[in-house]
Amino acid sequence: MTTPIANARSQARKLDGARKQALETGRNRLLVTAVVLNLAFAAVIARVVDLTVMTNGSEPRVARTVKLADPPTERADVVDRNGVILATSLPTVSLYADPGNILNVDDAADRLVRALPQLNRTETIVKLNSQTRFAWLKRDLTPSQHYEINRFGIPGIAFQRGERRVYPQGRLAGHVLGLTDVDGRGVSGIERYFDQTLRAGGGPLRLALDLRVQAVLHEELTASMKEFKALGAAGVILDVDTGEIVAMVSLPDFDPNARNDIEGEAGFNNVTKGVYEIGSIFKLFTVAMALDTGTVDLSGGYDASEPIHVSRFTISDYHAKNRWLSVPEIILHSSNIGAAKMAVDVGTEMQRTYLERFGMISPALVELPEVGVPLTPSKWRPVNTMTISYGYGIAVSPLQLADGIAALVNGGIRRPTTILLNTDEPAVGERVISAETSRQIRSLMRLVVSRGTGRKADVPGYLIGGKTGTADKQSGRGYAMDAKISSFVGAYPINDPLYVVLALFDEPVGIKRTSNYATGGWVAAPAVGRIVRRMAPIVGIAPDLYGDIELPRVALPKQAEASAPSHRAAGFDSGAAKTTAVVWQVSPGTQTSNNERVVLRVLQAPSGVLAANGN
Numbered sequence: 287m288t289t290p291i292a293n294a295r296s297q298a299r300k301l302d303g304a305r306k307q308a309l310e311t312g313r314n315r316l317l318v319t320a321v322v323l324n325l326a327f328a329a330v331i332a333r334v335v336d337l338t339v340m341t342n343g344s345e346p347r348v349a350r351t352v353k354l355a356d357p358p359t360e361r362a363d364v365v366d367r368n369g370v371i372l373a374t375s376l377p378t379v380s381l382y383a384d385p386g387n388i389l390n391v392d393d394a395a396d397r398l399v400r401a402l403p404q405l406n407r408t409e410t411i412v413k414l415n416s417q418t419r420f421a422w423l424k425r426d427l428t429p430s431q432h433y434e435i436n437r438f439g440i441p442g443i444a445f446q447r448g449e450r451r452v453y454p455q456g457r458l459a460g461h462v463l464g465l466t467d468v469d470g471r472g473v474s475g476i477e478r479y480f481d482q483t484l485r486a487g488g489g490p491l492r493l494a495l496d497l498r499v500q501a502v503l504h505e506e507l508t509a510s511m512k513e514f515k516a517l518g519a520a521g522v523i524l525d526v527d528t529g530e531i532v533a534m535v536s537l538p539d540f541d542p543n544a545r546n547d548i549e550g551e552a553g554f555n556n557v558t559k560g561v562y563e564i565g566s567i568f569k570l571f572t573v574a575m576a577l578d579t580g581t582v583d584l585s586g587g588y589d590a591s592e593p594i595h596v597s598r599f600t601i602s603d604y605h606a607k608n609r610w611l612s613v614p615e616i617i618l619h620s621s622n623i624g625a626a627k628m629a630v631d632v633g634t635e636m637q638r639t640y641l642e643r644f645g646m647i648s649p650a651l652v653e654l655p656e657v658g659v660p661l662t663p664s665k666w667r668p669v670n671t672m673t674i675s676y677g678y679g680i681a682v683s684p685l686q687l688a689d690g691i692a693a694l695v696n697g698g699i700r701r702p703t704t705i706l707l708n709t710d711e712p713a714v715g716e717r718v719i720s721a722e723t724s725r726q727i728r729s730l731m732r733l734v735v736s737r738g739t740g741r742k743a744d745v746p747g748y749l750i751g752g753k754t755g756t757a758d759k760q761s762g763r764g765y766a767m768d769a770k771i772s773s774f775v776g777a778y779p780i781n782d783p784l785y786v787v788l789a790l791f792d793e794p795v796g797i798k799r800t801s802n803y804a805t806g807g808w809v810a811a812p813a814v815g816r817i818v819r820r821m822a823p824i825v826g827i828a829p830d831l832y833g834d835i836e837l838p839r840v841a842l843p844k845q846a847e848a849s850a851p852s853h854r855a856a857g858f859d860s861g862a863a864k865t866t867a868v869v870w871q872v873s874p875g876t877q878t879s880n881n882e883r884v885v886l887r888v889l890q891a892p893s894g895v896l897a898a899n900g901n
Contacts, residue, residue: 360449362483363490364463364476366497367532367707371490373463373477373542375449375470379432380425385416387442394440398423401434414442425468426450451477457541459500461555462493462534462654462705465542474553476705478655492707494530499523502820503533507789510813511537514794514804520556520684523821524786526692526777528712529701531652532785532825534685536560559656561681562771562790565757565806566620567691568677570727573617574694575640576628578723584838587612590623596669601626614838617730618738620754622676629675634666637674643718644690645700646682653705658683677757684773688788691775695731695751695783698724732780732835743776743811745819747829751780752814754806759793769793774810778818781835784827789813 364373381402388394391414399407402424413421423443427435432445451466464475472481480491503521511519523533536556540547554560576582590611593602603621616624629637641647649657661681663670673679685703693700701715719727731751734740739754755773758765773790777783789810796802800809822829 360487361451361466361470361485362487364484365490365492366495366500367493368496368498369490369492370497371454372459372493372495372497373451373453375451377447378426378450379445379447381423381427381435382444382446383414383421383423384419384442384444385414385421386419388414389441391415394443397438397440398435398443401431401438451542453542455497456543457539457547458497458504459495459534460539460542461536461557461656462495463542465545465548474548474656475654479653492709493705494525494528494532494707495534495705496532496825498824499821500533500535502817502824504535506813506817506820507535507537510789510809511791511794514791514797514809516791516794516809518551518556518792520560520788520790520792521817522557522685522688522788523817524688524692524703526696526783526786527701528708529689529692529703529715530708531685531703531705534558534705555654555656556790556792557684558650558652558654559658559683561658561660561683563678563681563757563760564687564773564790565677565755565771566622567687567753567755567773567775568675568680569617569620569625570694570731570753571641571644571646571690572625572629572632572637572675573613573730574719574723574727575637576613576632577726578640578719579632579636581631582613582628584613584726587615588621588624588627590616590621590627592623594623594626594672596672599669599673601672612840614730614733614840617753618733618840620676620739625675626672629671630668634668634671637671638666640718641674641680643700643716644693645686646680646690650683650685650689651702652685660686677755684788684790687775688786691777691788692786693718694724694727695777695780695786696724697721726838728777728780728783729835729838731777733837733840735776735780736837737840739805739807740774740776740811742807743774743815743818745778745815745822747831747833748818748822748827749779749781749830749833749835750776750815750818751778751783751835752776752811754811756805756807770804772804772806772809774806774814776811776814776818778822779827779830779833781833785821785825787814787817787821789817 361375363371363375365371391411394414395407395410398410399405405424410423413423424431427445435443436445449470451470453460453463453465460475462475464477465473466477467473470485472478472484476491476493477484484491503523507519507521510516519535519537521533521535522531524530525532534557536554538552540552542548577584587610590603590606591608593600601622603619603623605619607615607619607621611619611621611624613624613628615621616628632640638647646660647662649659660683663674663679670679689700689703698717698719698721699715700718701713728751731753732749734754735744735750735752740752743750743752752775755771755775757771758767759769759771760766761769771790771792772794773788775786775788777786791809794804794809796804796808
């Protein structure tokens with residue numbers, strides 16, 4: 287029989303066991319809860335780390351759907367040799383939309399078109415209804431446009447900051463600078479050639495151009511092109527000692543601030559990309575190689591009394607002298623016959639070698655992407671040797687021509703042309719002719735300006751030397767007699783040259799003032815003279831009225847030439863008294879040996895003496 291005490295003890299043991307079991311169960315539940323909470327907190331912490339550290343704090347949905355370009359590095363400026371800004375970048379904002387966040391498309395479109403009238407409402411609605419998460423609406427907003435649209439507070443409409451390329455000088459150096467696309471990448475000119483350098487930012491890119499000289503060249507070429515109704519023009523000014531391009535103009539041109547202007551002929555760089563049969567300027571190269579090889583000297587010459595017949599071709603002189611011509615006369619009277627015979631004596635292989643030295647065979651080396659390839663014969667036959675001697679059968683760019691002439695006049699050293707300013711010593715260069723040959727070429731070029739077809743380029747005090755060129759343009763398999771390339775290349779001061787100046791005009795048309803002539807002597811030579819007159823003071827060249835250069839001796843023929851027509855005495859009745867005047871025995875409009883037309887004007891002088899003026 288169980289006693290009460292035993293029952294009490296048994297009951298106590300049962301209560302104690304239940305209490306322990308309850309405590310153990312509670313402990314286990316707390317442990318599980320703690321583990322679950324710890325795991326939950328760990329998951330939250332991991333997600334926070336992922337969002338804040340691993341993804342740079344970007345909102346996930348937007349980061350996956352809208353990826354905007356990083357703000358661009360500011361594109362470096364382009365300046366001329368004096369630090370004048372030619373191209374720079376301005377900060378701008380552009381407008382875009384996230385169509386997924388647009389609440390009321392029609393209302394948003396109406397507001398945007400009201401602020402930006404150039405937007406098309408229908409096209410804007412299409413963009414705002416698109417399934418993409420990003421759509422450009424308008425680039426390069428003005429500050430007032432930016433403020434107006436921002437004031438609307440339209441959900442889904444936002445702005446992206448960037449930059450816009452601007453060209454403060456407009457079309458003045460359009461072909462040199464080129465332009466960039468809407469994304470700021472260079473597409474032509476300097477902008478394309480140095481795209482990576484400019485996009486990297488940093489200091490300005492300094493060009494060799496002198497904006498003041500560039501303006502002079504642009505103005506004079508434009509004026510002459512309009513006066514003679516030419517299709518185009520090209521001009522370049524080189525520093526003969528460094529190869530630097532001080533000015534370069536191609537017409538028609540474009541304003542890089544207005545991208546639509548670049549379409550058609552305006553986008554074509556005639557100076558570097560265009561290649562032309564130049565004509566008689568090439569005779570300077572022919573004489574240089576003949577003198578340099580000892581083939582002939584200045585006292586020698588060739589019989590130019592009869593045209594040359596080669597196969598089906600006939601080589602003749604435009605103003606034939608029909609006699610033996612000395613080397614200086616071949617240049618002075620621009621004799622095709624004399625140049626052709628001289629080239630034959632030099633030889634085909636030697637001619638090609640020298641032309642390669644002068645840079646006429648390979649494309650011009652210059653920091654521009656628009657560079658033309660010269661046209662040369664696929665097979666250099668004897669007839670090619672003859673025609674190339676006077677500038678036919680080979681086509682080169684105006685820059686190549688100026689580069690070659692610089693080597694002829696600077697002492698015989700050819701240096702690479704460059705559009706960049708030389709901050710170090712000029713390149714050593716390559717000798718292409720002797721210093722003595724260079725001196726002789728300079729004297730021949732001065733002879734052309736002082737007594738020949740280039741007289742209209744003469745500027746007192748600046749001693750210009752040069753050579754005219756007039757070439758018929760190719761038309762199909764032949765040449766168009768009424769379409770010409772007229773050019774003149776000059777160097778000054780020719781006794782110690784500093785600059786080469788080239789002007790070329792495509793299909794100029796003669797006018798009354800020039801007696802309907804549009805040759806290099808009438809069109810290009812005067813333009814170069816005006817350029818030198820205006821440019822020289824800018825670059826610090828003072829006029830020297832006493833400067834001189836020894837000219838080669840030109841033996842005059844026994845009989846008078848057309849440039850000095852014979853004359854007779856004629857009596858004129860002037861009231862009661864008779865006076866005698868000298869009149870030229872030449873018909874008005876006659877072409878002289880200097881490629882000029884004689885126009886006679888007979889005027890009554892106050893004293894009763896009649897005067898005859900030949901213009």
